[in-house]
Amino acid sequence: MKRKNSIMGMAFFGPALVLLTLFLFLPMVLTFGFSFTDYFALNPELTHFVGLENYLNIFKDELFVKSFLNTVKFVLIIVPLQCGGALLLAMAINRAAHCKKYFKVAFFIPVVMSLAVVSTLWMQIYSPEGILNTLLGQIGIQTQPFIHSADQALPSIAIMSVWQGMGYQMIIFLGGLQNINPALYEAAEMDHATSWKKFKDITLPELKPLCVFVFITVTIGAFRMLVQPMVMTGGGPDHSTYTIVYDIYETGTVNWEMGLASTMAIVFTIFVVVLTIIQNILTKDKEGKHVNKKAKKN
């Protein structure tokens, strides 16, 4: 029976295991290994082990540093707008007694549209003669260059991304809001608590694990920024929208410098993994306290 189980287990798990090995374990090992070499895919015979040289060099490389700072700027604009916007929207929709269904759909529509579609659409919207400049002109604001200037391209793309992504987190928050025990609010109402106090003392603490989750996933999402600048600006003007993942992609698949690209990928992965670990620690901790609090109440 035991033998039969291990044969059957492997028969069921085997196909996935083969693919996981080929397309996840092997690539991860290779990325790690390559990151210590000057592996150039067009001339693999000339590969040397270079130790930590790549890791030191990428932080001296002006373009990588710039793409790193750009990515940080994307994160700093996107995270507060997208998380805050999604939470406010969810709270408003949760309180509305009519048209709930319509609101859920309307604000979710951009989420199902693809990055390529949204980027192409907003290129038209942001164009100098486009609809946004026309609308701004009607309220007396002069024509803005948006994605055509090094100053405005990054915030323009960031705001578009917030517009596209926000509906996803809104749905998550709505789910969380609906799970809050209405008795908590009823009790607060009997104490004549103000709306702000209810928000601060009930809504926020109840939503805390969800807030951490949304905060970290949006941060990781913004950290992975690639397709929007790729389609809209090609990373320009003047590399002002070039991101870490864009640099990894170009270094690896256009210039074939797999060694360098792997180093960048490892640095990028470390950031993502650290963020995920922080999230796990924070949410676990909060859950623990949460349970304790409830236990004490009983």
Add this chain to the structure above:
Amino acid sequence: MLTKKQKRINWILVGFLLLLSLFFLFPVLWMLANSFKPDAAITADMNSIAAFVPPVPNGSFFENYITILTNTNFVRYMANTLFYAAVLILLGIVVNGLAGYALAKIRFPFREQWLLIIMMLLIVPTETVITIHFLIIAKAGLLNTVLGYILPMIVNPFNIFLFRQVFVSLPDDVYEAAQLDFCGPAKYFFTMVLPMSKTVVATVSVFTFLNVWNDYLWPSLVFTSSDLLTAQIGLNSITSNDNTTMGQTLAVITLVTIPVIIIYSLFSKQIVEGVTSTGSKEG
């Protein structure tokens, strides 16, 4: 019951949200309305509310759409993507479903360790390995082939985990009965387990479809031949062509969006549940 004051607040809130939703959707409304216009009309309408109103239907109403459907390879790109999505949904359910089942029900060696590894793999972002995927597929001589595109996309740790979570709660006695019966384990999986788990199968299918349909980076790396392109890459090659007018560009992106809107309207329940569960699982 709402008091009078609460009713008034509610109407202000609903009115505000209605206005906000129109403002929020203005890019989409503009896209739809102008995809039916020639460029001259798009420019002429820009300054008035007409920019958000489709033209009066006449002989040239579908002009942009007809040009895209007849003068470009677009239908081919859409058909390609539908085909890839169908293949990946089927293979994905079989491969990830079988693995999820093994992790849930079959006591094979190192099962718990494998489960832990799968959960750890959920953290690794695709960007980490995508250049190596490209290298592997290039070395295997599979660039610009359907196989090269599909192979790295079949297995998905998240879907394995999702299947496992559902299968773990299936009753054991049915499985044991099936073992004694002549019906083999594989047959049991396809005729009993999968049909009993319609919800997770639907969720995985819908998300696989959306993923394949909307994916940009991987198909843009693998495909260079115009015959094999997916809709997203095809859309980019059409709109970056200088002969494509603004109206045609809007028509293409509308066409690419139609299938996901259909899927969304048919499966919005699964999608919302899937989205909410990512939150509740972690949070």
